[in-house]
Amino acid sequence: MSETERGRHETPTERWDRNWADIQQELRIVQTGTQILAGFLLTLPFQQRFASLSARQETIYLVLVVLAVLVTVVALSAVASHRLVFRQRQKHDLVRVGNAILIAALIASALLFAGTVLFVFDVVIGDLGGLVGGIVVFVGTALLWVSIPLALRRTRKDG
Template identity: 70%
Template sequence: MTDQGLEAGRNETRAERYDRNWRDIQQELRIVQTGTQILAGFLLTLPFQQRFTSLGDGEIGIYLVLVVFAAGITVLALGAVSMHRLLFGQRQKHDLVKYANRVLLACLVFSGLLFAGTVLFVFDVVLGRSLGLIAGAVVFVGTAVLWIGLPLAARRTRRDHEEIRDGDDTR
């Protein structure tokens, strides 16, 4: 199909589809970045708490890994913004959407690890290493199910295409 032709299933050109996809990615990056920044802010305040000096080497190691993850996610998310700035006006929206999608997926993977690791860290400090590992694993598995399992299961149903074809979008 040509750039000027209408894409199947939507009344939009290929360029309009790339614009819509870019807007979707921007919104999703905002959500990831906001959550990560809030968690990073929390993590960055911890060394200034009185109890932080009583942490063991393992707990400090976990903490430092979490800080690196939080910084890494922020840098990744901002990478998509930088890419947009450098490609702006170059008629490369397809490339921008393709690479920004990969950046967003990487942000989600590292966010899942960050959230599970933060739960591990907090439970470890408050209740001990064993409960920390269990709580972190529960969050990791729950995140994997919600962020990967459910979307892949929904993807297999292809229900939207059937509803459009049947003319019924209320099911």
């Protein structure tokens, strides 16, 4: 069944524009959450307790800062790509690249979220608690972000 038969009456160009708008909105959501988390991470070295971190905890912290920057840079690469191909009639290519960029940002975000829980739990209740907390968040995120879309694909009613 074609898109027109399913109720959408749009040209291929309109579809690419709609898809790009969807990607932009999803990138905004990813960026907001990770920017708040990055801001939190960047304030930590200025806290009194930061000096008492172990070498391992400092390493975890620095990895998290790099991950936060990575998520931001990856998400912004969609914006940079858009700017560089603006008015070049490449929206279809931009949507394909934007989709890959968004997936990469989501994977890095999942690692950032799990790593942040690992770090905080490690500092507050110890390394075993940190490890368990980080694993639970990572597995829970993976289950939600993969199993729900897969379930939706299996129950698709529109052909």
